[in-house]
Amino acid sequence: MEIAMSMLVPPPPVLGQKMSPTWPDPRFLAFLGQRRSTPIALLAEPGPDSGETGALLRLAARVPDHGKLFPWRFLVFAGAARARFGEVLAARWLALVPDAPPEILAAERARFLRAPLVVGVVSRSVSGTKIPEWEQQLSAGAVCFNLLLAAQAMGYAGVWLTEWYAYDDGIAQALGLAAGERIAGFIHIGTARDAPPERERPDMGKLVHVWPET
Template identity: 40%
Template sequence: MEALEALLNRVSVARLDEPAPTPAQRELLFRAALRAPDHGQLRPWRFLTVEGAAREQLGELFVRAQLARDPAAPAAALDKARAMPLRAPLLVVAIACLKVHPKVPESEQLLAAGCAVHGLLLAAHVQGIGAVWRTGELAYDATVHAGLNLADSERIIGFIYLGTPAGELRKPQPLQPADFVAAWPSGLGAEVER
């Protein structure tokens, strides 16, 4: 697949089956992630892989987080939390590792980590691997952060679900660049309205 084709046609794939990406495919996923733009070469990211029985352990961590927020959580909510990591054969927890730096604010480091995830998603698409980037309240939960041994300076930016697409890939919605791009300043010489 050519690079532009991948960029123009990547879509999220929510329905995922076995098998998980092979070791060789994973190597390419992470090599692509590591090519993200990175002001100061801080490499403000790291990744945790979760598969096999570890997915069930992550589900139990999600249950503990749910109960910490709501001790009276209904059984259905706990079952949903427990099942979340089972939706794909491989999960990657994408973590921004924020550093104090005089020229690279945390906001730029978060963007760099997000670009790393985008590189991983594109590499998945090129290899025919289904992938979806999920966040939700568990990504920001203190119980989950503690259970994954995150440092105070680290943030989960997403749970990346990876596997074999179940069914046909959806077609990307056509978007027109003109709807999102404009020249600045528009109307040279015109006064800015206030």
Template identity: 50%
Template sequence: MNEIAQYLSTRRSIAIPALGQPAPEGETLEAMLRIAARVPDHGKLAPWRFILYRGDAAVRIGVALRELAERREGPLGEMRRDMEEKRFSRSPLVVGVVSRAKPHVKIPEWEQVMSAGAAAMNLVHAAHALGFGANWLTEWVAYDDEAKGILGIAPNEKVAGFIHVGSPVDVQTDRVRPELADIVSEAAAPPAAA
């Protein structure tokens, strides 16, 4: 097995509490984002974009999300309040992968959406390949227009994922993976024409 196949066969998501400093920055972050953008993209539309959430901005976004939740639900318990405030600062870097798929004369929107998903997966691979850990989530804020506004995402855009990135601080064990017999089948030939 070559190095790339070995890497792909052992890659795993790292739990967010196990993602610490440092996060990629500078040339390393640029390399990670360039790798993320090297995905199938029919028509060269770049039907996705990246938003970096980190530092003070991530903290302020968390406060705004907590305030939004409190306006809707009333006072939050201590754990929920803390969770909302730290939603984008619990890892050193969060990269929002935003789908900007739209009608096109040749390229179906579904293909554009899948391209955004591929960009998110490439971002996860790039983070791991460059020595960092990553975890791909969405959570409620990805599906709420008011929360998306706080996050700099337009109502006509969709969140492919929020990729949490940092340096792994713990050794992680792998999860159970599906058996191939449960997910692979051979195509059946259609019946012969009469």
């Protein structure tokens, strides 16, 4: 899949160009107030095409990033590449669990077929800078969430998964991750078969501490 940059979203602003610091939008607030992921079992075709994918990645990359290091990069799996990566997953699983039953290996082969588009967000912390690694990793997390938001705003549904293969050295090698690179998430994007249910949300009273004024 060639990633094309589409004009679906406005072109990036000119460097240094000013804009209003606020963008009041009740619809966006309502969206955030309802926002949720779509369980992987509810994802189906169609997914973003090449142009939409290019636009999504460009939007996802507009995140806070201390030091302008861009401490992340993307791995795109679409079309037949998803089944090819499934073969890699199954082979690795068999190496880890030599007596793995055929149905488990079949599930590994089909792992990336659950969504039409899977984007791996790689956290690539830059060394030799005064920006703490933690902050660089947080920026990669912001990319993951921004990608989810952009996908939903484009009419798609998605979910941020890691699963076992995000933490496996053999898979990291197969993906070509360099030393210091880690998977922040595999963002699965497609069309929702059904309305995603709400899940439990935190009791904010237990999580918020207001610092006393006196």
